[in-house]
Amino acid sequence: MNRIFIGALAAGALALTSIQASAQTKLSRNEIINSLQGAQQEVELSADELQKAALENIQKYPGANAPQSLPLADKLATLRQFNLEITFDFDSARIRPESFESVGLIADALHTPYLQGQTFFIVGHTDAKGAREYNLDLSLRRAQSIREALVTTFRVPSDYLYAVGLGEEQLRDPADPDAAINRRVQLINLGYR
Numbered sequence: 001m002n003r004i005f006i007g008a009l010a011a012g013a014l015a016l017t018s019i020q021a022s023a024q025t026k027l028s029r030n031e032i033i034n035s036l037q038g039a040q041q042e043v044e045l046s047a048d049e050l051q052k053a054a055l056e057n058i059q060k061y062p063g064a065n066a067p068q069s070l071p072l073a074d075k076l077a078t079l080r081q082f083n084l085e086i087t088f089d090f091d092s093a094r095i096r097p098e099s100f101e102s103v104g105l106i107a108d109a110l111h112t113p114y115l116q117g118q119t120f121f122i123v124g125h126t127d128a129k130g131a132r133e134y135n136l137d138l139s140l141r142r143a144q145s146i147r148e149a150l151v152t153t154f155r156v157p158s159d160y161l162y163a164v165g166l167g168e169e170q171l172r173d174p175a176d177p178d179a180a181i182n183r184r185v186q187l188i189n190l191g192y193r
Helices: 002-025 029-036 047-060 073-077 097-110 132-153
Strands: 081-084 118-125 161-167 184-192
Touching: 029 081, 029 097, 029 184, 047 118, 047 132, 047 161, 097 132, 118 132, 132 161, 132 184
Parallel strands: 118 161
Antiparallel strands: 081 184, 118 184
8 A cells, every 4th residue: 555655746746847848848928028128229230231131141042041141240249139949830921829829928918018019029930841931931931920910909019120031141050051949939028229
């Protein structure tokens, strides 16, 4: 009898540890705020410039993969940013229902006094499966879908959000271009405008 009780107690403790571990890795509003707040100054960079740079990179380096990153990549890397996984229907810009909680957390963070009045790029990224031009378009449509949800569903002011698609032009894991980690949405804080 004691063995059964001890076994059940150990199983319960293991389950509790598992729940606590998953709770620690869960996305939080504060994590988003801490990653994005503190933009040093306004950045002179438009969504159109960034989108154009990605298209020019594809045209300059045709083929499966670009040999180097975007010319603006270094400038973007200096900005406050946050990467998160938002899932979409296959080959679509429709946000999957399981990702609406993450979109809501983004909205909640953007509504805080720490981030209000600042301008953000919502940057869509894809993996390297498929044609680069197609991935560029798909990533833009997905970024626009996130922006639309933030504006219409969560009432984030549209004047502060710009959708940009970079496709596979800025892979998070260039060593594995088809990896899921490359499919992501990035929020970049451009500061006050």
